[in-house]
Amino acid sequence: MPLIEVDGLRHAIAGRPVLDIPHWSVEAGRHCLLLGPSGSGKTTLIHALAGLKRPDQGRILLDGQAMWDLNAAGRDRLRGRLIGIVFQTLHLVPALDVGQNLHLARWLAGLPRDARAVAQALDRVGLGARLSAKPEHLSQGEKQRVAIARAVVTAPKLILADEPTSALDDENCGLVLDLLLEQATVCGATLLVATHDERTRARITDRLELPKLSAPVGRAPKEGHAA
Numbered sequence: 001m002p003l004i005e006v007d008g009l010r011h012a013i014a015g016r017p018v019l020d021i022p023h024w025s026v027e028a029g030r031h032c033l034l035l036g037p038s039g040s041g042k043t044t045l046i047h048a049l050a051g052l053k054r055p056d057q058g059r060i061l062l063d064g065q066a067m068w069d070l071n072a073a074g075r076d077r078l079r080g081r082l083i084g085i086v087f088q089t090l091h092l093v094p095a096l097d098v099g100q101n102l103h104l105a106r107w108l109a110g111l112p113r114d115a116r117a118v119a120q121a122l123d124r125v126g127l128g129a130r131l132s133a134k135p136e137h138l139s140q141g142e143k144q145r146v147a148i149a150r151a152v153v154t155a156p157k158l159i160l161a162d163e164p165t166s167a168l169d170d171e172n173c174g175l176v177l178d179l180l181l182e183q184a185t186v187c188g189a190t191l192l193v194a195t196h197d198e199r200t201r202a203r204i205t206d207r208l209e210l211p212k213l214s215a216p217v218g219r220a221p222k223e224g225h226a227a
């Protein structure tokens, strides 16, 4: 059974078409790349899948549930139950230490407090010793690993990772991909990695290629006016 099923998905931003996906599905447990040049709508699709940005048209089924038929609270619950997200800009909460960032993710997912689950998730990314560190005291690579640990501390069925490697050198790119694949396997999760990083192509063979639907413009036109 598909974990992700998308039909007739269309979205425009400021009058410019960004997404047009007639049909796409990903079977449970598969690893899939979401490929496309900068501006092709990868982040927009990740946010639509996660119930964070409503698409203009179309249907998104996650584990058989229609994400956008739910109200905001229902979407929050479905996201909490099913999805772990590694955001492009990581979004660690700077005022909270590493452990608290992971506890917050579990709380937002409606899960009970579980210090062991948090410690295990950090151990699995090699950061067990940094539980009490604030994000500002971590290197970029360490922050990225915390973001991965936070995405999997809820034992999600779907891991969404938005451009997790493009800012990394070859060695760290390989390490982060290894970690994502390993964590997906540990959780038995479906993994979707959005990227324009060519180095990821050899590691994950399933793919959705997004075309760029319209040329970039210097300034976004007003809502409702096509570029």
Ligand SMILES: Nc1ncnc2c1ncn2[C@@H]1O[C@H](COP(=O)(O)OP(=O)(O)OP(=O)(O)O)[C@@H](O)[C@H]1O
Binding pocket: 013, 014, 018, 036, 037, 038, 039, 040, 041, 042, 043, 044, 045, 163, 196, 216, 220
């Ligand atoms: N808030 C916004 N206002 C205007 N245009 C936007 C906004 N957000 C996104 N866009 C435009 O929508 C298009 C798709 O953006 P999106 O971030 O989804 O692409 P992407 O493939 O993830 O790009 P990248 O690889 O650079 O992160 C781009 O052309 C972008 O400029």
